[in-house]
Amino acid sequence: MSSSPAPDALLGPADIRELAAALGVRPTKQRGQNFVIDANTVRRIVRTAGVRPDDVVVEVGPGLGSLTLALLEVADRVTAVEIDDVLAAALPATIAARMPDRADRFALVHSDAMHVTELPGPAPTALVANLPYNVAVPVLLHMLETFPSIERTLVMVQSEVADRLAAAPGSKVYGVPSVKANWYAEVKRAGAIGRNVFWPAPNVDSGLVSLVRRTEPLKTTASRREVFAVVDAAFAQRRKTLRAALAGWAGSPAAAEAALVAAGVSPQARGEALTVEEFARIAEHAETTANKEPGQK
Numbered sequence: 001m002s003s004s005p006a007p008d009a010l011l012g013p014a015d016i017r018e019l020a021a022a023l024g025v026r027p028t029k030q031r032g033q034n035f036v037i038d039a040n041t042v043r044r045i046v047r048t049a050g051v052r053p054d055d056v057v058v059e060v061g062p063g064l065g066s067l068t069l070a071l072l073e074v075a076d077r078v079t080a081v082e083i084d085d086v087l088a089a090a091l092p093a094t095i096a097a098r099m100p101d102r103a104d105r106f107a108l109v110h111s112d113a114m115h116v117t118e119l120p121g122p123a124p125t126a127l128v129a130n131l132p133y134n135v136a137v138p139v140l141l142h143m144l145e146t147f148p149s150i151e152r153t154l155v156m157v158q159s160e161v162a163d164r165l166a167a168a169p170g171s172k173v174y175g176v177p178s179v180k181a182n183w184y185a186e187v188k189r190a191g192a193i194g195r196n197v198f199w200p201a202p203n204v205d206s207g208l209v210s211l212v213r214r215t216e217p218l219k220t221t222a223s224r225r226e227v228f229a230v231v232d233a234a235f236a237q238r239r240k241t242l243r244a245a246l247a248g249w250a251g252s253p254a255a256a257e258a259a260l261v262a263a264g265v266s267p268q269a270r271g272e273a274l275t276v277e278e279f280a281r282i283a284e285h286a287e288t289t290a291n292k293e294p295g296q297k
Helices: 011-025 041-049 065-073 085-098 100-105 133-144 159-166 175-184 222-234 253-262 278-286
Strands: 057-062 077-082 106-110 126-130 152-158 187-195 207-211
Touching: 011 152, 041 065, 041 126, 041 187, 041 207, 057 065, 057 133, 065 077, 065 085, 065 100, 065 126, 077 085, 077 187, 085 100, 085 106, 100 106, 106 187, 126 133, 126 187, 133 152, 133 175, 133 207, 152 159, 152 187, 159 187, 159 207, 175 187, 175 207, 175 222, 175 278, 222 278
Parallel strands: 057 077, 057 126, 077 106, 126 152
Antiparallel strands: 152 207, 187 207
């Protein structure tokens, strides 16, 4: 590790506004841009994420670099994925100016995170990000699927999304994001973030979600796509029993019932009561997966 960065290396409210003004940046709702303006908050995120000196961290949506700089204080390397042309062009200069002794540990990928399939340098070991509210779940699932080397993840998302991701079976907010996230990892809420640490301040509260990847993949003969197809079907009509909700997926209500009974799941149960393991067992007992092309995430 190189020498510690100066105490003022992180961005404060005035720094953020100056940078934004110089770049002509106005945060847009379209991309869910809310910049963190509090240095204590980004350091708290890094601590909560358990970032270590040997970590290779990937960050999605670095914006003006608030969290990026805090990650560079601790991690071995940081790769940031940014879709915005202006922000992507400016970030390397911000890193070089504020943390010159760590600039060689930083890499930028100018791309939509949903289209990223490879990253420069060593494989990432951690994902830490303030995810735009409108794409948080698909981006998270894409990164977990694409980069199996990611062991630990901490994302800041809208509080409601955090609740859904961390929900347990039986909860009113348990659904597709909960099950799919649990396919990859142990998921839990890891704190709340107030609105006043953002510019502009959002109209919703934010939450931190921790995901620790399963040390061993779920034991199932079904593929991820097959399991996710069952999950999507079950929650597309969540008020219906699984016998009815899975009829289209299985080909008929009778075929759905047969798969459920074979999997040891009551045909009268509803999707919100099932664990990811139970969804996997149902997928294993499908008579056919022909003509059932699920959504990717």
